[in-house]
Amino acid sequence: MSTRTAYSRALDLKNxxxxxxxxxxGRAMAQLIDQLFADAFANDILAQGNDQASISMPQGRMVVSxxxxxxxxxxFPGGNIGNLAVHGTVNDVxxxxxxxxxxxxxxxxxxxxxxxxxxxxxxxxxxxANEAGVQIVTGDTKVVERGHGDGVYINTTGIxxxxxxxxxxxxxxxxxxxxxxxxxxxxxxxxxxxxxxxxGFESTIQxxxxxxxxxxADMVKAxxxxxxxxxxxxxxxxxTLNELAQQxxxxxxxxxxxxxxxxEVRGACEILGLDPLYVANEGKLLAICTxxxxxxxxxxxxAHPLGKDAAIIxxxxxxxxxxxxxxxxxxxxxxxxxxxxxQLPRIC
Amino acid sequence: xKHVDEYRDGxxxxxxxxxxxxxxxxxxxxxxxxxxxxxxHAIFRYGIQDLLPDNIEMVHGPGCPxxxxxxxxxxxxxxxxxxxxxxxxxxxxMLRVPGSKFTSLMKAKAEGSDVRMVYSTLxxxxxxxxxPDKKIVFFAIGFETTTPPTALAIKQAKAMGLKNFFIxxxxxxxxxxxxxxxxxxxxRDLGSVPIDGFLGPAHVSAxxxxxxxxxxxxxxxxxxxxxxxxPLDVMQSILMLVRQLNEGRAEVENxxxxxxxxxxNAKAKNLVAEIFELxxxxxxxxxxxxAYSGLRIKQEYAAFxxxxxxxxxVPPAHENKACECPAILRGMKKPTDCKLFATHCTPENPxxxxxVSAEGACAAYYSYGRFRETA
Numbered sequence: 001m002s003t004r005t006a007y008s009r010a011l012d013l014k015n016x017x018x019x020x021x022x023x024x025x026g027r028a029m030a031q032l033i034d035q036l037f038a039d040a041f042a043n044d045i046l047a048q049g050n051d052q053a054s055i056s057m058p059q060g061r062m063v064v065s066x067x068x069x070x071x072x073x074x075x076f077p078g079g080n081i082g083n084l085a086v087h088g089t090v091n092d093v094x095x096x097x098x099x100x101x102x103x104x105x106x107x108x109x110x111x112x113x114x115x116x117x118x119x120x121x122x123x124x125x126x127x128x129a130n131e132a133g134v135q136i137v138t139g140d141t142k143v144v145e146r147g148h149g150d151g152v153y154i155n156t157t158g159i160x161x162x163x164x165x166x167x168x169x170x171x172x173x174x175x176x177x178x179x180x181x182x183x184x185x186x187x188x189x190x191x192x193x194x195x196x197x198x199x200g201f202e203s204t205i206q207x208x209x210x211x212x213x214x215x216x217a218d219m220v221k222a223x224x225x226x227x228x229x230x231x232x233x234x235x236x237x238x239x240t241l242n243e244l245a246q247q248x249x250x251x252x253x254x255x256x257x258x259x260x261x262x263x264e265v266r267g268a269c270e271i272l273g274l275d276p277l278y279v280a281n282e283g284k285l286l287a288i289c290t291x292x293x294x295x296x297x298x299x300x301x302x303a304h305p306l307g308k309d310a311a312i313i314x315x316x317x318x319x320x321x322x323x324x325x326x327x328x329x330x331x332x333x334x335x336x337x338x339x340x341x342x343q344l345p346r347i348c
Numbered sequence: 349x350k351h352v353d354e355y356r357d358g359x360x361x362x363x364x365x366x367x368x369x370x371x372x373x374x375x376x377x378x379x380x381x382x383x384x385x386x387x388x389h390a391i392f393r394y395g396i397q398d399l400l401p402d403n404i405e406m407v408h409g410p411g412c413p414x415x416x417x418x419x420x421x422x423x424x425x426x427x428x429x430x431x432x433x434x435x436x437x438x439x440x441x442m443l444r445v446p447g448s449k450f451t452s453l454m455k456a457k458a459e460g461s462d463v464r465m466v467y468s469t470l471x472x473x474x475x476x477x478x479x480p481d482k483k484i485v486f487f488a489i490g491f492e493t494t495t496p497p498t499a500l501a502i503k504q505a506k507a508m509g510l511k512n513f514f515i516x517x518x519x520x521x522x523x524x525x526x527x528x529x530x531x532x533x534x535x536r537d538l539g540s541v542p543i544d545g546f547l548g549p550a551h552v553s554a555x556x557x558x559x560x561x562x563x564x565x566x567x568x569x570x571x572x573x574x575x576x577x578x579p580l581d582v583m584q585s586i587l588m589l590v591r592q593l594n595e596g597r598a599e600v601e602n603x604x605x606x607x608x609x610x611x612x613n614a615k616a617k618n619l620v621a622e623i624f625e626l627x628x629x630x631x632x633x634x635x636x637x638x639a640y641s642g643l644r645i646k647q648e649y650a651a652f653x654x655x656x657x658x659x660x661x662v663p664p665a666h667e668n669k670a671c672e673c674p675a676i677l678r679g680m681k682k683p684t685d686c687k688l689f690a691t692h693c694t695p696e697n698p699x700x701x702x703x704v705s706a707e708g709a710c711a712a713y714y715s716y717g718r719f720r721e722t723a
Binding site (some may be wrong): 331 | 349352356357358362365392393395396397398400440461551579695714715716717718
């Protein structure tokens with residue numbers, strides 16, 4: 001779509017809104033794609049203007065991951081649905097230990113959504129993709145009637161490649177392995193909650209949303225035999241560790257005092273009656289490796305800006321029940337269970 | 349974090365643990381009931397049991413406001429939510445609690461009812477103000493802690509001239525429930541299930557004061573120590589109970605002096621007395637009918653009483669017969685003694701009151717303490 005078509009009117013990116021015709025397959029849709037998406041995501045593959053992207057892949061195993069983003073609010077301290085949709089999928093591909101290369105982007109827009117906001121979202125997607133070194137190579141736009149969507153939904157699919165010999169997988173945690181995290185937990189969830197209607201609660205916490213592929217590349221270089229990596233997003237640390245314990249058939253022992261947590265996040269969770277271990281992150285990863293590898297992996301993580309607060313937070317243990325246990329700072333033990341339903345504030 | 353960390357310090361906990369271990373008499377047991385879900389939560393969340401000698405056993409009482417609400421009252425709230433012109437609002441915990449036939453407010457919401465989670469009664473008043481064409485029903489629950497805010501909301505609604513704000517009152521009284529437990533034959537007459545002493549409520553006592561407990565120590569000769577909800581509060585209160593029992597005393601002691609006085613909060617108590625009156629009887633999940641244990645809105649404020657203004661009848665609901673909650677709440681059984689525990693009854697699919705909130709004994713056992721049983 002490099003050749004500019006002459007449209008009768010320029011896209012009104014200041015006061016215009018999404019109209020049904022923007023998804024109708026006609027000139028209006030072509031104009032939206034051309035003047036907004038193609039412009040922001042500009043790259044040679046997209047510029048071919050085909051219904052598919054034809055890409056050449058380097059040597060290694062191909063990695064694919066897809067994710068849909070249906071968040072509310074769309075804008076939050078530290079990001080918006082656009083860069084979140086890039087970071088989330090880039091991370092899912094990179095957590096294989098590989099290199100993310102390409103993204104696809106599918107948009108479902110609600111009739112009446114301001115084009116100005118859409119522009120901001122698309123621009124932060126482009127910025128995030130640039131920073132992560134990935135190209136958005138194909139996409140899709142649909143418009144649903146007013147009241148049938150939540151402004152914008154975005155789906156991204158990521159494609160990357162992982163070198164032969166790297167085998168990072170959820171079932172590889174072994175008793176004796178160490179559990180590491182790259183920094184403070186709970187920032188994203190608290191940033192989002194501070195915006196929720198009626199909470200009357202302000203915080204300076206910014207979402208931690210970030211693409212972790214640079215950090216992961218450094219980690220894999222330092223310790224190619226990392227056993228497991230996963231990002232503790234929805235459900236927080238607790239959900240991800242329980243998933244991994246089940247998948248590997250092992251138990252986990254966390255040390256509460258070792259888990260990095262900002263005072264502001266602890267304070268907010270205290271007020272809201274939430275447990276920070278269950279609060280979402282968007283720029284964190286858990287890594288599990290042998291005890292011998294743990295120190296060099298930690299050093300590599302701390303050398304990267306997105307891992308400077310990294311810590312070893314626990315150990316994998318033998319446990320046929322696959323319990324995740326926590327040594328509390330107070331001196332006792334408890335289970336960190338799966339969450340039942342959604343985390344809701346307690347009354348007392 | 350200031351004003352929090354000093355009550356959770358691990359080193360102080362170790363020192364207190366050592367003192368408790370030194371002072372307990374090895375030839376006797378100490379069965380202590382913490383009435384409040386807040387204490388149950390703290391005990392499990394911080395692993396306090398690991399710091400106590402084996403002959404101190406914590407019995408988890410019925411003080412979880414979500415847990416003790418009978419199924420029929422939840423059915424009633426769901427019925428209100430299903431009314432086309434009603435917005436039903438309540439505190440977060442409440443939305444997940446199952447009523448009959450696996451329904452819940454959360455499910456009613458998924459089916460199209462307008463159900464909102466609020467953080468305070470002020471949010472509910474805002475809803476009424478901003479939705480004049482809707483009836484706002486606030487599903488009011490809780491002990492003496494949440495009653496004053498409900499009373500205040502009614503006063504404010506009156507002052508604002510709101511005609512679309514209604515309260516479904518389920519407020520209950522702590523002392524009545526303690527009395528019910530102490531008077532139950534198993535505890536009182538047979539002596540088969542001794543409860544040696546009580547950790548008294550924290551927030552509730554900040555409102556009602558320490559005075560109401562004098563009757564219990566007098567009548568039932570069991571020591572009561574009013575305890576804060578932080579883990580060091582709980583440890584210190586346990587030590588105070590151990591000392592009373594060792595010395596043969598049965599007194600009301602106040603560990604939570606930073607918040608609780610003898611008289612309590614007169615302003616809050618007067619406000620509640622102005623708006624609410626005693627119900628002759630109220631059903632508690634797990635305890636059954638308890639005389640003079642619930643509050644209803646006075647005639648004078650009936651314009652804000654959902655039960656008067658929008659009467660809805662729901663059929664009586666029944667508990668699962670195998671559920672051991674009544675025995676667990678009186679300290680006669682442990683969650684693991686129940687056939688349903690962790691099989692049919694889990695936090696995702698609770699069958700009985702003790703499993704419905706993280707403050708309930710069974711849910712706390714399940715979510716935090718299960719590893720002890722399988723070790």
